[in-house]
Amino acid sequence: MRRLLGVTGDPVPGAILGAQRSLGRSLVVSAVRCTLTYLVIPVVAPVLGLAGVLAVPVSLVLTVVAMAMAITGLRRFWMADHRARWQYTIFIVIVLGFLVTAFVFDVVRLLSA
Numbered sequence: 001m002r003r004l005l006g007v008t009g010d011p012v013p014g015a016i017l018g019a020q021r022s023l024g025r026s027l028v029v030s031a032v033r034c035t036l037t038y039l040v041i042p043v044v045a046p047v048l049g050l051a052g053v054l055a056v057p058v059s060l061v062l063t064v065v066a067m068a069m070a071i072t073g074l075r076r077f078w079m080a081d082h083r084a085r086w087q088y089t090i091f092i093v094i095v096l097g098f099l100v101t102a103f104v105f106d107v108v109r110l111l112s113a
Contacts, residue, residue: 001089002078005071011081019076023088026069030095033062037102056110063103070095 002008041055074092077085 005075005078007075007078011079016080016082019073019080019082022069022073022076026066026073029062029069030066033059033066036062056106059106060103060110063099063106067096067099067103070099 037055037059041058070092074089077088082088
């Protein structure tokens with residue numbers, strides 16, 4: 001797993017705190033993405049007449065940001081040699097599966113529009 005994530009060397013001192021902060025930030029980005037994609041855009045965009053123009057691009061950008069932050073957080077957990085790194089890895093793989101699925105559906109919607 002270390003090789004796959006590009007993690008080399010010994011654990012970085014103080015990296016556990018950075019890993020936990022990164023986890024918090026990626027969870028916030030995921031929460032914002034879900035709130036915007038599934039609550040705000042479907043309610044507000046039709047009222048403003050922007051549903052087709054706004055929904056899919058915003059969702060795509062937020063999905064890519066969420067994936068990048070999840071992978072960054074995962075790398076930090078492995079660099080810190082965190083005791084829960086395997087549990088977090090499983091969690092992130094599941095989250096990335098959902099995000100990739102959402103990304104594919106959004107790309108299909110964008111191309112079919």
